Structures are given as structure tokens and as C-alpha cells.
Amino acid sequence: MSREITYRQALNEALFEEMHRDEDVFLMGEEVAEYDGAYKVSKGLLDEFGSDRVIDTPIAEAGFSGIGIGAAMMETRPVIEMMTFNFAILALDQILNNAAKLRSMSGGQLSCPIVIRGPGGAGGALGATHSQSLEAQYAHVPGLKVMMPSTPADAKGMLKTAIRDPDPVIFIESEVMYNFTGEAPDADEEYTIPVGSADIKREGSDCTVVTWSRVYHDAVDACETLEEEYDIDVDLVDLRSIRPFDKETIAESVKKTNRVVVVEEGWPHASVGSSISSWISRELFDFLDAPVGRVHQRDVPMPYAFNLEAESLPQAEDVVEAVKEATYYSF
Amino acid sequence: MSREITYRQALNEALFEEMHRDEDVFLMGEEVAEYDGAYKVSKGLLDEFGSDRVIDTPIAEAGFSGIGIGAAMMETRPVIEMMTFNFAILALDQILNNAAKLRSMSGGQLSCPIVIRGPGGAGGALGATHSQSLEAQYAHVPGLKVMMPSTPADAKGMLKTAIRDPDPVIFIESEVMYNFTGEAPDADEEYTIPVGSADIKREGSDCTVVTWSRVYHDAVDACETLEEEYDIDVDLVDLRSIRPFDKETIAESVKKTNRVVVVEEGWPHASVGSSISSWISRELFDFLDAPVGRVHQRDVPMPYAFNLEAESLPQAEDVVEAVKEATYYSF
Amino acid sequence: MSDNESENETLMALKAELGDQALEELGEEKVVSMYKDMVRIRRFEDQAGRAYQQKKVKGFCHLYTGQEACAVGAINALRDDDNVIAAYREHGHALARGLDPDRVMAELFGKAAGVTNGKGGSMHLFNVDKNFYGGWAIVGGHLPVAAGMAFATEYRDLDEVTMCFFGEGSIHQGVFHEAANMAEVYDLPVVFVIEDNRYAMGTELSRVSAVTDLKKKAKAYDMKAFGADGQDMFDVWSTSKDAVDYARNESRPALIHLDTYRYKGHSMTDPATYRDKDEVADEQRRDPIQRMSNWLVDQEIMADDDLSEIDEAAKEMASDAVDFADQADFPDLDSLTDDVYVDWPWEIR
Amino acid sequence: MSDNESENETLMALKAELGDQALEELGEEKVVSMYKDMVRIRRFEDQAGRAYQQKKVKGFCHLYTGQEACAVGAINALRDDDNVIAAYREHGHALARGLDPDRVMAELFGKAAGVTNGKGGSMHLFNVDKNFYGGWAIVGGHLPVAAGMAFATEYRDLDEVTMCFFGEGSIHQGVFHEAANMAEVYDLPVVFVIEDNRYAMGTELSRVSAVTDLKKKAKAYDMKAFGADGQDMFDVWSTSKDAVDYARNESRPALIHLDTYRYKGHSMTDPATYRDKDEVADEQRRDPIQRMSNWLVDQEIMADDDLSEIDEAAKEMASDAVDFADQADFPDLDSLTDDVYVDWPWEIR
């Protein structure tokens, strides 16, 4: 790791490299071509690869996702950009009933090597319709893989993996993270991260924190506070893939710390966090010295008002509190 | 309870009664009028209430759900029938972004008293696209209420409540259960069941089983086997509402039995069952003598082949095994 | 001859000049083989229906009986390397595309020898070797997928055409609109074939559609629209050829409206009480197979005996398929987790 | 006068005969008040933009500048008891409908005094007392909702009309198709108003639409279609009146296409580099406010001074709104859980 790049640039590089590597890869979505992407993730791609491979669409999420699925079924490698995953709800039938089931329903005759990517989660005062962490909709569904990188290096390595993966991958980024910077491998270094592999981003022995995507950064802040102010050392597991999720890494960490908090950005009920927490509670029952703590958004549609939005979203302090609760717990 | 009716008839009666009680109630959906409903739940309603209140639609789930939402916003009381909840995915944007958020986004000026109902779950050899238990998609979302009755009496009492509820209610039935019979209150007895209230359908002290909808019936079979063959007495909690869910009833039962198995029909990850299990594991940590057991569908798209379908779905034996595991568990 | 009878005669007649065209372009043998395909489909569906009643076939089973000329006429306007995609009433398309009837029936029986190893069932038939891409059971859900298939062939500079079948009831789904617009915007060689059998389950088109002339829908996308009598194999074939040629040569989408009719209920569980027997009888006066039988005899291509022989052979094919399916094995329980992913490293439980 | 200048003149002229009609039907006072509304909207948006740059307004903020004649012309064709629903570029519609500018600005500032208590924000304005039903930010998502509103008024035998605004880019969403068909099938008095400002974010219509004459879309549903110069307040008003009358009297849906233009970027974060300044300048030659100013002076209804006074008053209204919003309080943190449900008995955590 020898340079700093933004999360946005990491994704952009991954697209560039993969489109150079494999001419079956193309990018399609609203504003991806002439506008360089609503969040500029696809900047320069139109110039480099031309309008046959970088394709603007009308505002028709179901339609262009379906086109991607049909094209993937014919062995091309579509990357479909969702301007945000709030709008992907409109394409959910295509994703759940077509992409996820194609291989199974065709008895293995067909695959669907599509990547559907774009930002998820809250973006900052966007209100209820535009601030949703909807990964549970995909994590629930067999046939899909779901990846959610939190750092530039992960974003690059994981998007490259996703594009090469023979199965449909839902790849959820974050509006807020696009400008985040971080260490990244050299531009010419071949760098991929396997689907389903978590990353221990910080070692500790007092409590495990399992998280992914944007709130990983809140968790990092929380870890610092916990160390400095409370002398609590957190083992910080960035899940990266939420379907499949890395059971081994979680188990190893929890066996070491015996305490764990699951931190997610979205709503609590029927969520990925609830599922991870359920799995840990069951499979690592004998290793737990405290209930699995949880941090998540409040159970309300996101309000626009800035103070209410902050109140609704999980914050570093919430992680601090949850870890304190988990570590002070006496059985 | 003085008579036996089918689950179908229970729903039909609820619709009749509520449409008589309140002329703002209307029913809309594919085949609900002239065809009497794909599953005949709306039988006779067209004759009774006429085509202004019982309305056939084109095959356009997003569109007619949106019409229902707009009409509900104007203070009518639409009941929207989804031929099955597999097709409701097409209306999910309407349901999640409009119905669920209308009240919040309008700062309380508007409500959305709509009921969206129809069968969910597997129907029997319908294949991957037509055999999904998708309640997690709704349970995840604040602003919605989600009800899933398992018996004729519950179906009737709950649908009446749902129609009267001032908020959007997702009401999920089951193709398989429509012909199930059960005790029901007299036709002229006013009978409603509050949202969010679970029902202990069988008392026991050895283990709690929490379930809802069709697999409740498998759980009943399992309870019999467990009692007869293993002398294990199950406290059987039929959740009935999965958003909100009845924390008090679950807690009381688990505090009594100290062991619990959560049984659901659908996939395991980011599911309602995982969420209930997570909640129990955390909130009742000190009361649990064994990990929370789980029974669910296998993590695959539903195959058509009859033997594979059976293999994929949770069965009574799976419940038996899970309860045995929970009760034999020694800490 | 009474007035009524002469009307019947008129109804029964095929567009003769198209028959001549077909003979010239396809040759007698091919025309006869298309006729045979229609008969085979009908007999296959007879057996499928019977097997359903015997509970050997389960779930939803949508018979194609009455619509045979649509699949046979249209698919025979394609090259072998063109691509076919259809909805859930697709046994006919599968057979017309040359899928092995034994394996199709085995699929309906949920057997491992089925075209998708018992995974898909009646509504989700696939056979990629024959460029037959399903079998899609969410109404309208395959329309953008079809556009995507055409996108892929364009992307590769192939001159293949994608033909997509669906019912008139599917046209109201939003994705029709989205797919049609994008097919036109991206110049995709996809032929959308509406099989208008008048009903979507129990709903007659006019009850839920602002327009009943569905060719009007194409105007909203400046899309070229074609129409044919769906009960006239030659008309379907000739019209489809025009549409396919146009799609291939211009690399543009086209819409074909076929006026057809289904004889049976929507699916095996539908008693079809929403229409009276007279209506069905009336429609049967333009039965696609009967009309072709008459034509073949008129043209002296076949004698009545030949026709009976063809029918017998078709019946045998269908009952052989049932035997095959009966004797085939159900899938191994282990296969439950096959083909969920290309590499299956995990199952969440 | 050079050729160029005379062309400018031509472009600037309103359809004078419609002005006469308006004067006659509405009276001078009303016409002037409509003009004032346009000016108020423009000045309001100036302040909203400024407040955004000062980070007092956040998130997505879509200014209406340039399109004022659309909202003002169309909404003034309605009765007070008719219903209005719009998309996320709806500050103009809100003000034209008579919402309190203070409370609209306060909403943009996320304050408790906002029209939705700070819950909705710029994209989700509601004011039911004014029969203003949002503010919907999922492109196309409110089109079936609008049909549903019309359904409800029909259900109650009221003769109210629902007017639904959206951009030309929204027409590609499947729900447009679904809503249009059902509005026609159920005879719903809903007027769909396409504000065609040429762009959907950075995408010009012709790049993603098979047809650019969007009135053609109506043909697919046998829907009555109207068209007007969206920069001519009288044309918009007169056309809308025809459409609204038709919808009310026939109880049928109608489509109005308004040819308009937005001067600013798609939202406050869009530099709008996809079009050159000349294009904007060119479009500004038909500026709806300027044209009305000229007309008012030509008609000797107003003198230049009067116009300046109106503008000053509008500026004051807008800066007062900012002051109001500035001084207003953010919502109580407790209000986070308000209005999720009518009765809020629980929060899942």
C-alpha cells in the first residue's frame, strides 16, 4: 500500500482495469456516460471505452436491470449502476426473481454474471425516500452475493472480484464515503479480495465489533475512544461481504474476546445485523460472556431535519456505549 | 367459538363485514371481482357490493398499489389484493417509499390506512418464482405493520383489525392454508385481534416455540410428537404479527421454559426469524439455558421437483429435532 | 349451404396466398413438418393435462392448446442461432424450438431427466443448446431480459434476433413500457410477440385496457408493429418473417400482435367459467390445426390417411414422453444445493 | 432592427389572444396576482439557492427557476378544492398553491415550523389544508398515487380534479404506463402535467426516449393530450383549463405537455456542464416572467415602476422567509418518533 486514493477513485480504477482486462464488461445506468456518473464514479470511462460500453439509460431501473440480466445470461459482464439503492427497489423483481434464480431454475445451464452497484445508506439530509440501508433485501436472497466495502483499498479489490464473479453480485457503496481517502495498492498491482472474506481491521482482545460499510468508520472512532478513555481494546471485524459472511473470522474473534457488538447503519428488524447477531448467539453460545450488543438506525423513516437525522443514525458514541455495556456485563 | 370454517371463508367474512360496516372500504386487485379472486377469497363480494367497490385490475402491481395508496391518503380504506406476495415485489417501491413513509414525511398530516393482502410462502410445486416467504421485506420497514394469521379465527379477527387500522398493514395469508378449517367465532360476533398480540396456542414448560403463519401447523404436529415420543412439553407462541411483535408474550414464555426455537417458513439470512432470535438472545440472555434454535427453509431458490421442495421446506421433524437439541442442551 | 355454414367456411380458410409463399420458400417437407409440430404440441398438452389430473404434474400448468400456430409459425421464421424466450405458457414454444418432448415432460413430472433437472418445472423450461431461454413466470418480467439478450448479440456484433413471447395481459406491466422504449433507443433486434388469446386468467382485455388494438402501444415508441391471425400458421409465419427480417436487417425492435385463443382454462386449476361454451366453439371454427389439415388436403399434399398417421405419431410421441417421465427418477436430494451459485462454497443456515 | 433582434421579439411574444381571454375570464387583478406569484417563486428560489450555498439548506435541492409559468398557469386553472401533487422540484407548485413561504423555507431549513415539521425537506413538501399533496422524490412514484387520489374523489362522487406534475424524464418509468392505462380504464379525473424542461439531470430527452413528441405517449391509452408553451403563462393556463374542464366534465384523464426549461442545474450540486451557456441564454429569450412583464406594460396594466415594486415585494417576501426560517427552531429530538404511525405504541430496537 503505497498511496492514498479516494473511495471514488478506487471504484473508478477497478472499472477501468476490468474493462481493459475483459471487453465483455460494460457499464450501464442513469448518467454513467456523458455525465460521468451522478457521483462521478464512472468519470472518464465514456472517453476511454466509448458509448458501446458505457451506456446512459432512461430512468427505468427495472428495465435496464432486466437488460443487464438478459445480457449477462448471454455471457457478457454487465455492471449496472444504480444511482442509489433506494431506486433499486424498482428493480427488485428483476434482481430477486430473475438474476438470483436464473442459474437454479435453468438447472445450471445459465449463469448471471452481473454486478449491480451504487451507493446505499444515508447521504446527508436527503429525507426518508433517499436515506435507506436496504442491504437486507439482497442478503436475504439465495442466488445473490452482497458486498459492501468500507475503504478505498477494499472498494477496489472487491469491485474487481465482483466483476469477475460468475454469479450476480450486489455491490453497495456509500455517497458519504466517495470522498473518503485511504491507502491503496499501486495502480498497476493486481489486487482482488475474495467474496465472503472479512477483514480484521484492528486487533483487540476485550470485545469484538462486527460491522461493514460506512458505519465501520464510526466504529473506528469508537475504538479510539474506547481505548483512550476506557482502556477497552476492540477487535474490529469489517465484514465486507454480507452474503456470504465470514463465519470463521467472526468465530475466531469472538472466541478470543467473548463479547461482541454488531454495528449496522440500517433499521434493526429483519436486518443483516439481527441475522449476524442471531448466528453468533447460537453458534458461539458457549463463548459469550455477554449478550450480543447491537447498534443500528432508529426504527423510523429518516427525517430530513439535520438534528433528527443525526439522532436517528447510529453514531460512534452509540458504539462506545454498546461496547461498554458488553464489556461491563457480568453474567 | 362455535363453528368450523375455512381460513378462506374467515377472510371472506371479514371482508364482507368490514365492507358493510364502512363504505369507505373497497377491494382492488387482479381477478378479485368477476373471477371471485384467484383463490376465491373475495367470493360473492362483487355481487354484494358492486363494481365500484370490488374492482378488477390489469396486471400492474405497482400501479394499482399506488392507486390504493393515493386513495388511502384521501381517507378511503382500500384493501389491495396481491395475487401472491411474489408479485408484490413489483409494488415494493410504492409500499416502502410511499405507503410506509407518507405519514412521517407529511409531518403527520396524512395517514395511509391501506391493507395489502394475499398469499405468501410456498404453494406446492410452484417453483422458485412463486414460492417465497418474503415477509422480511416488510417487517424491516418502519411505517408498516405486518400480520400473518395461521388459523381461521385469527384470519378473521386480524383482517378486521387490519382494515380498521389507520396505518398501512401488510397482511400475508397462505395458499396452502385457504382450505384449512378451524374453530371460529359466530358469524355475528364482533371479533377483532389487536395488532402486535401473539397467542399462546398450546401451553408447555419445557421449551418455547415461536412461529407464525403456515409453519405454525407443522409446529403443532411437532409438539404432538414431542409430547408423545419424548415427553417434551412445548409452549407454542403464534406470533401473528411480526411487526410489531409481541415481546412481552415471548419474554414470559421464555422466562418459563428457558429454551426456545424460532420456526419460520422462509430463508434464514436477514429474516424475521433471525431477528426474533437475535432479540431473544440479547434481551433474555440470562434466561436462556440453550442457544435459540432455528428452523427455516434451506438457503436455496425453491426447486420445482416435489421431493426437493419438501427437502427445502422446514418440516415438523425439523422442529422436533430443533426442540430436542434445545432441551438436551447442557450448559 | 346456409348463411351460417358459408360463414363457417370463410372463417376456416387460411390466407391461401401465404400458403403458396410458404410452399415456395420453405418447401413442402418443411411445411408438413410445421404442421406436424402443431399436432405434436396439441397431443403433448393433452397428455400434460391428463398427467396433471393424475397428480403426476403439479403446481401451475398452463396448456397451450389452441395457440399452436403462434409458436410454430413464429419460431419457424427464425434461424437456429436466433434466440427464443417465452413466458410460463411455453410448452408449445419449447417443442416448436425442438426441445426433446421426453425431457420436457420429465420436467413437468419434476424428474432429474427434465430439461432443467426438475428445478424449473412447467413454468421455467430452459434449453440453451436449442437457444431456448425459458420459461419466465412473473408476468412481464422477461420483457427487459429479452431486450438484454438482443443487447448482448448486438454488443458482440452478431446478427442474431431475439424473439420474445408473452400474453396480451402482460402488456400492462410497467416493464413492457421500459423494455420497449429502450429496445428502440438502443436499436435492439428483438421481436416482441403478443399472443393475444383474449384473456389474462379470467380478465378479457377490454376490461382492463384503455386500448384493445395493442398495435397502438408500439406507436408510443415509434416501434414497427405487425399483426396476424394467430390461428393461421402461414399468416403467423409470413408476418414473423417480415418482422424478423426487419429486426435483423435494420437492427431494430418490432412488435407482432397475434390474434389467437386458448381452448383450456388459464391453468389446470381454472374452470374458465368466465366465458361460455359457445364462445369456445366459435373460436374453434378457426382451429389452427384443422385449418391446416383442410389446406393440406385441398392442396393434395396429404390425404386424410396421412393426417391420421401424423396424429397417431403425435399421440405416440406424447404417450412415450409420459412413459419416459414416469420411469425417470426424481432428483437426488443432494442436488438441492446444486446450481445456486457457479461455485457453491456455503449455505447459510 | 436586425433579423436577429426581430427573431428575439417574436420569441418573446406571448400568445396575445390568450391574454385577452385571461383578462376577460379572470380579471386584471387575478392576472396580476398570477404574475406576482411567478416573481415570488423566482425570488424564493434565489434565496433557497443562496441558503443552500450557506449550508442552511442541505441534501438535494431542485430549483424551479425558469419554469414558473408552468406551476402558476396550471394551478390557477384549478379550483381550491382540486388536488395538487408534484415531484421533488416542487417549491414553485407549493407557492403557487398558496403555501406559506415562511413555512416552506423553514422546511428547507429543516425547522420544526416547516410545512412538514422538518420531516420532509425540500423534496417532500405537503400541505393538506391547501390540498397540496407533496413533494415525491422517487421519479414516477407519485403517478399512480395521483390516479389513486382521483380514484378516491370519484369513489366519493366529488367533482374534484387531481393535477399531477412531473418531469419529462419520469415518463420512462413503468408506473407512468400503468397509471395512464388505469386512469383511462377507471375514468379517473386526473390531469398529468409533463413539465418538459428538456433534461433529466444531464440527460436530454432525445438521448433516452424513442419519441420526443411526448403527446404520442397518450395515444397508447387513447388519452386526450394537450400541449402548451410552458414559458407562456397564458398558454399554460388556458390549456390547463381545457384539460381540467375535460377531466372534470368527462371524468377522464388528460395529459398536458409543457415545453419549458430550467435555468439552474438539476439540483444545487449540479454544475450543468452538459449544456452551453448559449443554450440557456437562448432559452431565456422566452423567459416567462419577462414576457409577462412586457405584456403587462404593453397592455398598460402596469408601468415599469409597478413591476419593480412587485419585484421588490417578492424579494422582501423571500428574505423574510429566510429570516423566519433562520429564527425558527430545529425540531425537538423527541419528535423523531412522532408520526411514524398514527398510534405509536412501540419502536423496535
Ligand SMILES: Cc1ncc(C[n+]2csc(CCOP(=O)(O)OP(=O)(O)O)c2C)c(N)n1
Ligand atoms: C407479476 C405477476 N402478476 C400476476 C401473476 C399471476 N398471473 C399468472 S398468468 C396471469 C395472466 C397473464 O395473462 P396473459 O399475459 O394474457 O397470458 P396468457 O396466460 O393468456 O398466456 C396472471 C395474472 C404473475 N405470474 N406475475
Ligand SMILES: Cc1ncc(C[n+]2csc(CCOP(=O)(O)OP(=O)(O)O)c2C)c(N)n1
Ligand atoms: C426512481 C428514481 N430514479 C432515479 C432518481 C434520481 N433522479 C432524481 S431527479 C432525476 C431526473 C428527473 O428528471 P425529470 O423527470 O425530467 O424532472 P426534472 O428534474 O427535469 O424536473 C433523477 C434521475 C430518482 N429520484 N428516482
Ligand SMILES: [Mg+2]
Ligand atoms: Mg392472454
Ligand SMILES: [Mg+2]
Ligand atoms: Mg426534466
